Amino acid sequence: MIELKSPREIERMHVTGQFVADVLTRLGELADVGVNLLDLEHHARSLIAARGAQSCYWDYAPSFGNGPFRNVLCLSVNDAVLHGLPHDYVLRDGDVLSIDMAVGIDGWVADSARTVIVGTPADDDLHLVEATEVALAAAIGAARPGNHLGDVSAAIGEVARRYGYPVNLEFGGHGLGRTMHEAPHVPNDGRRGRGMKLQPGLTIAIEPWFAKTTDKIVFDADGWTIRSADGSRTAHSEHTVAVTEDEPLVLTSRPTGGRTTG
Ligand code: MG
Ligand code: MG
Numbered sequence: 445m446i447e448l449k450s451p452r453e454i455e456r457m458h459v460t461g462q463f464v465a466d467v468l469t470r471l472g473e474l475a476d477v478g479v480n481l482l483d484l485e486h487h488a489r490s491l492i493a494a495r496g497a498q499s500c501y502w503d504y505a506p507s508f509g510n511g512p513f514r515n516v517l518c519l520s521v522n523d524a525v526l527h528g529l530p531h532d533y534v535l536r537d538g539d540v541l542s543i544d545m546a547v548g549i550d551g552w553v554a555d556s557a558r559t560v561i562v563g564t565p566a567d568d569d570l571h572l573v574e575a576t577e578v579a580l581a582a583a584i585g586a587a588r589p590g591n592h593l594g595d596v597s598a599a600i601g602e603v604a605r606r607y608g609y610p611v612n613l614e615f616g617g618h619g620l621g622r623t624m625h626e627a628p629h630v631p632n633d634g635r636r637g638r639g640m641k642l643q644p645g646l647t648i649a650i651e652p653w654f655a656k657t658t659d660k661i662v663f664d665a666d667g668w669t670i671r672s673a674d675g676s677r678t679a680h681s682e683h684t685v686a687v688t689e690d691e692p693l694v695l696t697s698r699p700t701g702g703r704t705t706g
Pocket of ligand 1: 544546555557
């Protein structure tokens with residue numbers, strides 16, 4: 445079942461979204477050559493605790509994964525793209541780091557991810573990150589009343605093809621609000637004019653992610669970390685978005701500027 449949110453409920457999700465955005469901004473500033481992934485995780489934990497927010501990841505136990513997740517961030521480096529476990533790893537020059545976080549504040553959830561390149565970026569890595577950001581913007585632009593969910597998905601797939609990246613359909617976006625994962629599923633490719641009609645009050649996380657040269661994935665032995673099957677680099681961008689009567693509202697928008705990516 446899809447629960448449409450009232451403007452007041454969307455405003456509460458916006459409060460959560462702005463906190464998520466602030467944390468991702470801060471983590472993007474901190475992520476640098478020589479920084480340990482665990483430092484980022486612990487910094488996020490302290491910000492979440494200080495705000496009185498609840499991590500949606502902590503104790504998350506889906507059908508995959510070995511036991512409940514015991515971190516507040518997913519940190520995925522290079523060929524890892526989703527659900528990367530924060531671990532004892534020191535970032536190196538040129539690493540591509542995806543940072544993904546979802547929390548609830550007073551019962552309302554927001555979910556967002558960005559990809560940053562640490563140190564000196566390689567041109568083809570910049571191109572990859574840009575593709576996920578352009579795809580995300582295109583998909584957000586399609587999140588309007590009267591459009592269909594397929595228009596959102598197709599917008600992502602069209603950008604991927606334009607940039608020359610294949611698309612995996614196993615993991616994509618999702619509805620959210622009272623919990624992190626609600627209906628509908630938002631695939632990262634689709635057909636225009638298909639799927640449910642979008643209505644004001646629909647809140648979805650849109651999250652294009654691409655690997656350079658494959659649409660196949662493999663799981664690490666930890667059952668969580670998802671990597672490109674061929675070891676090629678990956679990127680991931682995500683925002684929580686509300687369909688409104690007017691323009692789509694990006695609940696996790698971050699101020700632009702600062703870094704060149706993410
Ligand atoms: Mg996320
Ligand atoms: Mg998500």
